[in-house]
Amino acid sequence: MSAHGPAVPTPVRPRRSDPSMLRVASASLVGTAIEFYDFFVYGTAAALVLGPLFFPAFSPLAGTLAAFGTFAVGFIARPLGSVLFGHIGDRYGRRPVLVASLLTTGLATTAVGFLPPYTTLGTAAPVLLLLLRFLQGIGLGGEWGGAVLLTTEHAPPARRALWGSFPQMGPPLGFLLANGTMLTLTASLSPAQFLAWGWRVPFWAAGVLTLGGLLLRASLTETPHFRELARNGDRADAPAREVVRKHWRLLLLTAGGLSVGYAAFYAVSTWSLVYGTDRLDVSPVLMLALVTAAVAVMGVLTPVVALLGDRFGRRPMCLTGSALVSLWMFPFIALLHTGRPLLMFLGFLGTLLALVTMFSVIAAYLPELYEPRVRCTGAAVGYNLAGVLGGALTPIVATALSGGEGPPWGVAAWLTGIGILSTACFAALPETRPRTAEAGTVDTTGEEAALA
Template identity: 40%
Template sequence: MSTPPAVQLGEKKPIPPDTSRRVAFAAFVGTAMEWYDFFLFTTAAALVFNVQYFSSENALTATMASFSTLAVGFVARPVGGLLFGWLGDRVGRKKILMTTIVGIGISTVLIGLLPNYYSIGVIAPIALVVLRILQGLAVGGEWSGAVTIAAECASPSQRARYASIPQLGSPVGTIMSSGAFFITAAVLSEDVFNSWGWRIPFLLALPLLGVSVVIRKQLEESPEFEALQKQDSVSEAPLRQVFSGAWRQLLVGASVMFIGTGGFYLMTTFVISYGKRALDLSATMLLLATVIAAVVQLPVIISGGRLGTRFGSSRVVLGGAIATIVLAFPLFWAISTAQPVLVVIAMTVGVAAISYPYAVSGAVLTSLFPAKVRYSGVSVSSNIAGMAAGFVPLIATAVLTVTGDTLWPAAVILVLIGVIALVGAIITPRWSVAEAGLKH
C-alpha cells in the first residue's frame, strides 16, 4: 500500500544520518513553536475569548463568535500556503522557514498584549481577527516547509521516520500551551485568570521565538533544492504546475492530512468547550486531559514514523483511519458521561488514534510531488485540510444546538473524518509523482 520509493523523492547523493537528524530537529523546533502559538489561540477561543472580546448575553452565541475567529485563521492558512509555498520553491526552504517562524511568534505576542472589548470596544475583536489572520498566514507555510526539508534531507529508506519528527511539534506545542494555561489557571483565581492571567502564555511566546530563531539559523538548505539551482531547474511557476498537473495529488494529500487536524481539533478544542459549557467540567481538568493526551501522542508519533518506514506510510494511515471510525461512538459516549476519568481516557485514546495517520502525513504528502514544486504542493494540500479543520469545532457546536446538545453528532463527524482519510490512504499509491505529469 506504500508509495514505491522510485516515485517518492529524488536523490542525488547519500545524506549522512547526522545531517538528517540535525535538519529534522531544526524543523521540529519550528513546528513546536507553531503549535504552541496556534493551540494557545484555540484554547483561549474555547475558554476566554468569548468573554474578553465578544459582547453577548447568550453564552452559546459568544462561543460561536469566538470559534469563528479560530476558523478565520484556518481560512488564512491556505493563502499563506500559496504564498510561502511559491516562495519556498522559488528562493529556497531555509529562508522561508525563518520568515514563517518570526511571523507566528510576533503575532502571538501581540494577541497577548491586545486590550479587550471592554477597553477599546469593537476595535478589539477586529484587531483579534487581524492578528489571527497574520498568524494563519505564517502558519500556512511553516509545517509544509518543515516536513519538506526534513524529507529532502533524509535517505529514501528513512524518510517516513525523519519526516515524522516535525509532527512531534504538535504534541510538544500542545503540552507547552496547555501546560502554560493549566499552571496559570491553577495558580491564579478564576477571576484573575479570566481578567489578565490568560495573557501570560501568549507573552511567553517571545522567549520561545528567540530560541527557535537561533536554532533555525543553523538549518541547512535542502540538497534537492540546491541541485535544482545548480541545474537552473527551479520552477518559475510552481503553483501553476501544481494546480494544472497534480490537482489529484492535492486532494489526496488533503484527505490524508485532514484526520490529523480536523480529528485533533474535534477531540481537543471542541471537547474542552463542550465539557466546560454543557457538562460543567472544570477548565483545569479539561486542560490536564489535553496535556495527558499530548504526552501519549509523543510515543505514538514516533512509533507511527517507524511503522511507516517498515510497512509503508499509506498502510499506517489506513490503520489509523479504521481505528478512528471504530472508536468514534464509544469515545463520545465516554465523554457524555461527564466522569473526569472517562473523559481523560476518551480524549487520550481519540488523539492517539488520529495521531498514527498524522505521524506519516509528512512522508505521504512529500511523496506526492516532485522537488521543484514540492513545497507548493505540500503547502496547498495540507492547508486545504487545515482550513476545513478550522471549521470542525464551529460545525460541531452548531449541529449540537440543533440536536439538543447530545454528543452523537460529534461522533458522526469523527466517523466522516476517518472515512475521508481511509479513501485517501487507499488511493495514495496510485497517484504518484510519475502519474502527475511532472518530473523531478
Template identity: 45%
Template sequence: MTNATAARPARKDLIKAFVASLSGTSLEWYDFAAYSVASALVFGQLFFPSHDPLSGTLLAFSTYAVGYVSRPLGGFVFGRLGDVLGRKQVLVITLLITGISTVLIGLLPTHSQVGALGAALLVVLRFAQGVGIGGEWGGAVLLSSEYGSEKHRGFWASAAQIGPPAGNLLANGVLAGLAAGLTSEQFMSWGWRVAFLLSAVLVIFGLWIRVKLEETPVFQEIQQKGEQAGAPVREVLTREPRALISGILSRVGPDVLYALFTVFVLTYATQQLDMPKSWAVTGVMLGSSLQLFGMPLAGALSDRFGRRRIYAIGAVGGLVWPFAFFPLVGGGSAGLLIIGVIVGLIWHALMYGPQAAFIAEQFSPELRATGSSLAYTLAGIIGGALAPLLFTSLYAYFDTWVAPACYLAATCVVTLVGLALSRTGAPAGSR
C-alpha cells in the first residue's frame, strides 16, 4: 500500500515532523561538531599532553573516531526498536543519551587535574555520544520522510540532513565567539566548556518538540496490520543484503569529504600553513550556512531528476576538488581558503541532501529503520571514523597533500560503486 491510500497528514503535521527531525539532529551534530573542533584545537593539549603537537592531535582524533565506532551499537539497538516499537519513542531516548553525554564532557577534569582518568572519561562519553547518534539518524530520517509523499520524499527527508551543517554552524559559531572574546588562557582553561554545557538548552527544546509529535503514519499502518518484523536485523541481512551494501558504500565518500572540510582543514590550515584559526573556522561556518539551503535544494532536485544522478554529481565533484583545493590554499590566502572550503561543502551537500531518502528507499517499510541505521553507522566506521586520523597520518608520512587528496578520491569512487548497486526507486510495496 502506498501513501496515496493512507490518510494524508495535514501540512502542519508535515512541518512539525520536519522541525522535530531537524531540531534533534541539529542538537546531536552540534554536540558532535563541538567535539570535533575541540579535538583539533583543545583536547590534544588538555587531555593528551605531548611535546609533539602532532602526536597530541593524533590522539585527540583517535577519541574522535570512538564516536563513529560506537555508532553501530546505537544503530543495531535503536534501529531495531524503531521497527518494533516505533520511530518517536526511540528518538526521545537517543536525544537524551547524546545531550547528557555532551554536558558531562563540559564538566570533565583535564589531565593536569586527574591524569589519565580525564582522557578515559572523555573516551567513555565520546562512546556514548556515538551510540546516541547511531540510533538517531535512521529514526529522524523516517520521522520526516514518512509524513510526506513519495513524490517529495527527497525534500522532506532532507530535514535530518540539515542537522550536520546546522549543528556544525552552531558549534563553530559558539567556539569562535568564545575564542574571540576570551584570552587564550581563559579559552583553554574554561571557555571551551561553555560550548558543551550549552547543549542542555538544545536538549530541552528538542524534547519539547518530539514528545508532542505523533507516530509516523507509515508505522501506524504497519502496526495496525501487524506487519512489524520479528527479527529486523536478521531479516535485513538475509532478505536485503544488496540494499545494505549499497547504503554503506554510498555513505563513505560524503563522510570522508565532510571530515576533510570541517575537521582536518582546521589542523592543516593552522599547523601546516600557519594561518590564523579564524580563517579556517570562517570558511567552515560560511560553507555550513550555505548547506542549510543546499541540503533541501539537493533533496528537492533528487525528487525531480533522480537520487542517483544528483548524488553522483556530488561524488564526482568531491573526487576532483581536493586536487584543486590544496594547491589553491598553499599560498596562504584567506580568501582562497574560505572559497575552497565552501566549494568542498557544496559537493558534500549534493551527496548528503538526497542521501536520507536514497538509503531509506533501499529497504522495505517494515525494515526501514533497522536497514537505514545499520547502513549509516557501519559506513561511519570505514568512512568518517578514520578520516581525520588518516588525513593527518598520511600527510605526516608522505609530507605532501597529494596523499590525503588521493585517499578522498578513492572514497568517492567507493560511493559511486554503492550508487551503481542501488535500486533505482523505492522497493515494491513501499509507503
C-alpha cells in the first residue's frame, strides 16, 4: 500500500486522439538524442580544445582539469533541473517538460558555439562558458524524466521496458551524432583550423536540431496516467518536498545504483580520449572512431536487451550489469593502456555491453518505483543525482589518478568501487515488473507498496 492508498490498478479512459506507441516512442527518442547530442558535444570539446581556448594560462594538465570542471558543472545542474521540470511534470503534465527542457538545452548549446575565447574576452570567457554549461545541465535534467514518462506511461505494462528503451537509445544516438561530427571535422580540417573555428560547428548545428525536435514534439498528447491524476485531483502540491520527505531512501538507492553507469560511460567516452591522445600518443581521430563504434553497438543492442527486462525483471538486469562493470574495470584499463586499436576497442565494447544490461531497463524501472503523483520528480532526480557522483567526478578523478608510467590502476580501482556500491544499492531495491499487467490499466506502484 502506498502512502496515498492501495496500489490497485485503475482503468484508463483511452482517447481517440492518443498517438500510436511508435509515434510516441520515436518522438521521445529523437528529442532525447538531440539533448544528449548537446551534452556530449561539450564533453568531447572539453577533452580536445576547451582547455587551451578558455584556460590558456594553465598548464596542459591543469587546463584539461579546468575544462572538465566546467563539464562537471553540467552534471551538478542536472538534479536542479530535475526538481524544476519535475515540478512542472507532476503538477502540469509531462508534455510541457519535453518542450521547455529541449529549448533550454538547445539555446545554451548553440550559444557556446558563438562564445569568444579567453584571448578576446579575458576571464569573462570561462565564466560565460560555465554559465552556459550550467544551463545545459538544467535542461537535460528535465529531459530524461519527461521523455521516459511520455513513453512508459503510454506503454502497455507487459512491454514497458521495451518501449522505455527508445528514449534510452537517445544517449548513444546523441553521442554518435556528436562524436561523428567531431570525427569528421578533426579528420578533414588541420589542427589550426579545428582550433580556430571547426570545433564550433557542432554547437551551431544544435540550433537546427533543436528546431526539428520542437516541431516533432509539438503535436504529442498528455499521458493517460497524468490525465487520470488530474481527473482524480491527486497531483502533488510540492513534488520535490514529498519525494525528499517520504521517498528519501528510494532516492538514495536509485542514485547510488545508477552511478556506476555514468562513471563507466564517461570513463570510456570522455576520460579515455584525453588519456589516449595525451599519454598513449594515439591520434584523436582514431580514439573518437573506436569509442564511436563501441557506442554504436550499445545503441543497437539496447531494445534487444530491454526485452529481457520485460521477460525476467528489471532488478536482475540491473544487478547483472553493475556486477559485470565491477569485474571488467581492471581488464578495461589493461586493454586501454596497450594503445593497440583492436584491444582498446574490446575494452570499450566490454564496458558498454555491461552498461547496456542495466541501462536498457532503467526507463521502466525508475518510474515503476515511484507512485504516479511524484513520479516525474522522483525518477528524474534519482537518475540525475547519479550523474553527479558518476559522470561529474569520474573524468576529473580519473585524470588526477592517471599520472605515472604504468597502467592507471587507480582509475580501475575507482570504477570498481563505484560498481560495488551500485550493486549493493540495486540489491536493496525491489522488483517492479508487473506480474499480471493488463493493457489499459494504470500501474500505481509506489515505494511503500514495492518495499512491503
